[in-house]
Amino acid sequence: xxxxxxxxxxxxxxxxxxxxxxxxxxxxxxxxxxxxxxxxxxxxxxxxxxxxxxxxxxxxxxxxxxxxxxxxxxxxxxxxxxxxxxxxxxxxxxxxxxxxxxxxxxxxxxxxxxxxxxxxxxxxxxxxxxxxxxx
Amino acid sequence: xxxxxxxxxxxxxxxxxxxxxxxxxxxxxxxxxxxxxxxxxxxxxxxxxxxxxxxxxxxxxxxxxxxxxxxxxxxxxxxxxxxxxxxxxxxxxxxxxxxxxxxxxxxxxxxxxxxxxxxxxxxxxxxxxxxxxxx
DNA sequence: CTAAAACCTGACACTGACGTCAGATGCAAG
DNA sequence: CTTGCATCTGACGTCAGTGTCAGGTTTTAG
Numbered sequence: 544x545x546x547x548x549x550x551x552x553x554x555x556x557x558x559x560x561x562x563x564x565x566x567x568x569x570x571x572x573x574x575x576x577x578x579x580x581x582x583x584x585x586x587x588x589x590x591x592x593x594x595x596x597x598x599x600x601x602x603x604x605x606x607x608x609x610x611x612x613x614x615x616x617x618x619x620x621x622x623x624x625x626x627x628x629x630x631x632x633x634x635x636x637x638x639x640x641x642x643x644x645x646x647x648x649x650x651x652x653x654x655x656x657x658x659x660x661x662x663x664x665x666x667x668x669x670x671x672x673x674x675x676x677x678x
Numbered sequence: 679x680x681x682x683x684x685x686x687x688x689x690x691x692x693x694x695x696x697x698x699x700x701x702x703x704x705x706x707x708x709x710x711x712x713x714x715x716x717x718x719x720x721x722x723x724x725x726x727x728x729x730x731x732x733x734x735x736x737x738x739x740x741x742x743x744x745x746x747x748x749x750x751x752x753x754x755x756x757x758x759x760x761x762x763x764x765x766x767x768x769x770x771x772x773x774x775x776x777x778x779x780x781x782x783x784x785x786x787x788x789x790x791x792x793x794x795x796x797x798x799x800x801x802x803x804x805x806x807x808x809x810x811x812x813x
Numbered sequence: 814c815t816a817a818a819a820c821c822t823g824a825c826a827c828t829g830a831c832g833t834c835a836g837a838t839g840c841a842a843g
Numbered sequence: 844c845t846t847g848c849a850t851c852t853g854a855c856g857t858c859a860g861t862g863t864c865a866g867g868t869t870t871t872a873g
Contacts, residue, residue, distance in 0.1 A: 574839090577838085
């Protein structure tokens with residue numbers, strides 16, 4: 544599988560895949576001409592990387608964590624373990640922030656919906672009924 | 679209240695407060711010499727802005743939403759309303775992503791903890807054996 | 814009055830994941 | 844062989860919020 548295929552299967556751009564490799568998140572075997580080749584395993588790994596990116600981890604942090612994925616425990620999990628716990632707690636905190644912000648937005652939405660419902664006219668028209676202001 | 683006071687009370691840097699004003703998120707009355715003055719109201723507003731920033735909204739989006747805070751409903755809530763709903767849904771989706779990532783991290787943590795518990799002391803290599811090539 | 818501290822505007826730096834372009838090479842198909 | 848697409852490396856651009864510095868004015872404390 545070449546890089547274009549992996550990109551298509553994961554929905555990640557070719558550029559990003561090269562970047563991941565540059566950051567040590569991904570490895571590839573190279574053909575004699577220098578082209579990257581992947582086994583199917585990389586699909587799951589890319590998905591995992593994407594998940595961690597989406598959770599706000601930096602490529603550096605992900606790189607430090609990946610050894611624990613590949614071969615759990617050993618001396619590598621020494622401080623990586625703490626890091627995992629810290630990141631999890633940070634994510635939990637972030638979820639809390641998001642929830643708070645969402646609640647605030649919900650209240651705002653409700654307040655504005657009330658006004659919209661109360662206002663007599665056309666804040667939002669369902670299916671446009673027979674035009675009252677006929678032209 | 680001057681900008682330094684507001685910064686101290688909100689925990690936001692002076693630089694950021696000026697930036698917020700530049701982006702239309704914050705207003706200030708100016709003294710004849712041009713210095714910004716605030717009433718206590720701005721404290722809550724800055725906190726609200728920070729919340730939305732933390733939830734991933736851009737200053738542009740926040741600027742579009744703030745009129746709905748200041749005077750709920752009117753024609754301004756026309757498309758701002760949709761935007762609020764979209765942002766809320768986006769946040770909900772993001773919370774889902776974070777939760778998924780956290781679950782993955784939790785599993786990873788468990789896997790590594792098991793190994794750490796199981797392996798007796800040898801997770802870290804013992805002190806390097808007597809140097810063969812002595813100096 | 815004077816020195817220090819706070820404030821002003823304007824500009825540049827930075828970070829980090831990724832887009833994008835250029836120029837060169839590899840590879841499958843007619 | 845040739846055409847054309849995929850791939851390679853390397854470099855620069857982007858975005859957005861914020862840090863930081865420069866050079867100047869205002870307010871405050873002694």
